[in-house]
Amino acid sequence: MKDALRRIRRRYVATVVAGMVISTGLAVAAPTAVTSTAAAAALSDPVTLxxxxxxxxxxxxxxxxxxxxxxxxxxxxxxxxxxxxxxxxxxxxxxxxxxxxxxxxxxxxxxxxxxxxxxxxxxxxxxxxxxxxxxxxxxxxxxxxxxxxxxxxxxxxxxxxxxxxxxxxxxxxxxxxxSPGVTAAAPPKALQGVNWSAEGDNFRSDAIVPSGLSVTDSYAATYEKALPLVRQFKQLGANTIRVGVNARTLEWAGYRAALDAALDEDVNVMVGLWTGTEKRFYYDIPKADFDKVWSTLIAEYGSNPRFYANVVNEPKDNTANWQNFVNQFLHTYPQLPRNQVVVAGRGDDRFLTEVCNDKRLNGTVLSYHQYSVFELFHKTVPEWKSVMRGRLGIPSGETKSSCSDRTVVTEFGDWSQSGIDYNGPRDGDMHVSYMYAMTEVIRETGMGSLYWPGYGEKDAFSLTTREGSGATATLKVANQSLFDRIRYAWKLTDNAGGDGALTRTTYWTPGASGLCLVPQGNSVTAGSELIVDSCGSEYNRSSKDITSKVNGQLGMKWLCIAPAGGSVTTGTAVGLSTCAADGTQAWTHRASDQAMVHNASSLCLSVRGTPVSGAKLELNTCTGSANQKWSRK
Missing domain, CATH: 2.80.10.50 (Trefoil (Acidic Fibroblast Growth Factor, subunit A))
Structure with a gap:
């Protein structure tokens, strides 16, 4: 069966256009080879040590x-x-x-x-x-x-x-x-690349289908679509691609085609097992599903030194039970070398030291996740670095630790389509400060790292957006300054940043109300109306995260705050819209009276009536009243 699949792969490799280039505005350095070209020996072949x-x-x-x-x-x-x-x-x-x-x-x-x-x-x-x-x-x-x-x-x-x-x-x-002549798995520090996520995210009960592919496609059709995307990931500088899996995914014939396309291009493949949408703890995965996924994939790919098994993505558990579970995995699948087993930190992959110090798990690769939007809202690089270094067990005065030496940052990322300038001043904006800190810690420690996601439809962090479809689809970098920071982490550039424009991502509140400007129902979609509502316990979450762009736009994720409908008059509602570069979405925050002025109409952003929870927004004649005063929170 495998020989037949290889014949199909070779046949379709010849038919796929090879010369597709990602639009970045610069020449991208070729990825560094991380393993030798020697064929891997079978597990039972005798070798010298x-x-x-x-x-x-x-x-x-x-x-x-x-x-x-x-x-x-x-x-x-x-x-x-x-x-x-x-x-x-x-x-x-x-x-x-x-x-x-x-x-x-x-x-x-x-x-x-x-x-x-x-x-x-x-x-x-x-x-x-x-x-x-x-x-x-x-x-x-x-x-x-x-x-x-x-x-x-x-x-x-x-x-x-x-x-x-x-x-x-x-x-x-x-x-x-x-062992001379035997290809070894690349060490953690050599893994640099991207996640290739499903539309929205990989937490789902149906098959996890990488963006740009289709669950209805055959092996051959999937391979034909996947190969150009893999090649474009390589042009970004990636030598590793991480994808998700669950039991339903294995029922899709095209899944192996996506893995094979990467492996055929000499790209490392890290497969992570995701939980469903409702129950997120590792122990919520039915044992039959867990066993099906890993017994199948290890049997099919485990002897390939470019294959890495990420036991469970974000196990959630903060106790030693997680380490006990991984130890059982190691004894169940001893044929998979430990240097190809990727073990998540506790919780959401954030807490590594207990896992790192568990000697039963020695020799495995560790997985670390860190984002700016899900738990912290530091606005300086030193604050972020202090958190990251602590979680990686790096002593004061040192640049790395025994834990960081085994670690791959398998997920890090931030808003890619909100207009943030990640080359701007290092301190003052939590997203910019986070990205400086994360990429510098990666560079300083020499850790491997995989950006989340390199490509993911309906994901506000996606490094690229897709143009076209099928085998002719091309990927375009969504935010060059973000890509600059990633390239700095990967040592593909010495551009340390700091010379860009100031962009600030904060929350806006009207008058002295203490409320936040948010989309109605927290739905960040085009057409959603804006209201003022409680900032609440979700203070640092993305539904209140507004970026003041250099061009005057106010961005929320990949959308912009704009008047609703066509003509703009007094009373026009304000909501979220696809960003446009025609000047109709530009705003000026006037320091003299704290008004937020819509440049094209000279009308002011106003709360309808008194600023109370649930009140909607509109444009109105500027009067200097309390419901037109806006300040950063």
Whole structure:
């Protein structure tokens, strides 16, 4: 079946237009290759394990064919006693697959030496196999039962030196083991790219279909549409694409086509399991659905080093139960190397330190999410950085931590279509300050990062918008200054910003009412009327977030505040409209009397009657009355 799919892919690759270019106004640097071109070895193929520090090979001493053999290091010689195979059940086999590696006497404490032992009987359930070994982040070799790393004695170690299980240490070369000729998964820091989201979001009960594709399309039709979009993501500088999945998604034949299009373009694919629209905790996902998704995808893609499994997106849980759940996942699917397992921080992927410090999860990739609009409203870069550094466990005076070394910021983003200048002054606007802080922390720590979303229909954060449809669709960057900040994070430019125009995103309140200007029903859609209502507990949320643009427009998400209808007269209602560059949507906030003047008509933005909760807005003759006075909140 896979051979047939590959034939279909090759046939359709030849028919797709290859030269599509994203409209950015500049030449985009090519993405950096993150893995070698060597073919990945199958899990059961015997490989050598070469220590990075000494270039010695893991070795069954004296070529001992019997259980109890000592495991150490020796100059590489290609012998059968230096060949090891990772089995799908988690065993690490030696001596032509006849023996298994274990801790001496079953011990799991630091300092335990490795020995060979009789493997457990054929047919033993995977969950009963112990110990398991897996490749971890940084080319470590992790002993699953203890979370310890296989370790050569530090510095110069003569042939015959014994290896032990020790606490995993970041960047310790005596704990790094590579296999020549085997393509390894890219390290977390090398992953840079975008999320490719479904229309609106990936939280849904039906299939998660990446924007621009259709659930009614076949494998071949989906591949033909997906390939040009993948190539355009690469032109942005992306080497990794993150997509969502749920059990319903696997029923769509085109889903594999989207993954295959990316993999065929040598792009890493990170697949995250999303919960539904109503119940958002990881434990709300039915076990049958969870098992269906991961047993299917790991069987089909797990041996590809460009495939990463994001166990659950935003698990919500803030307790150790989340780590227990992930530990069970690791023991259920030991055939997937740990350096291809992406583990969310607690809550909404925001709290990493407890997950990072859980040694049972050593060797896995960590996922961090941080936005400006969902919990905080800092207006300076130092405030934002303090939050981010704390959640990444970065000590004062340091630029990174053992946690950040394993972390990919799998979601970060902000308003892309509201006219914000992200190259403007660093402090004063929470969105601008956040984006400076996030991209600078990514650059300073060297973390991997995936913008949310690179392309997502009906998403106010989408980095690009689509022009055209089908296989001829092109993507256009929605906000060049936002793209500048992302490129800075990825070290594709040294433009640190700070020279742009001042744009301020705040909330507006009439007179001394203490109310906020909001869309009726909090519905940010074209045609929605504007009212004044309680700022309430949702103070920092997007439904009251208004950007004062350089051109005089007042933006809310991707829309603009404008008079409703055609002609503008006294009493004309005011609502949300598609932004236009014809000058009819420009406003001036007059300092002398706090009036908000509509430039084209010289009428003032007014609350109809007394500013009370639910009162609508209109244009009226400027009088200086309290219902025409507007101030930033």
């Amino acid at each position: 070469v220590n990075t520090e000494s270039a010695q090979c893991l070795d069954v001493q004296a070529k001992n064919p019997s259980p109890g053999g000592v495991v150490g290091v020796w100059s590489c010689n290609g012998g059968a006693n230096q060949k090891f195979s990772f089995r799908p059940n988690g065993e690490l086999r030696a001596m032509s697959g006849t023996l298994c590696l274990v801790g001496a006497d079953g011990a799991t404490a630091p300092g335990t030496q490795l020995r060979t032992a009789t493997c457990q009987p054929t047919g033993t359930p995977t969950l009963s196999i112990t110990p398991k070994f897996s490749r971890g982040v940084g080319n470590t070799l992790v002993h699953s039962s203890s979370g310890l790393c296989v370790t050569k004695p530090a510095a110069t170690a003569p042939d015959g030196s014994r290896v032990t299980l020790e606490t995993c240490t970041t960047h310790a070369e005596n704990q790094q083991w590579t």
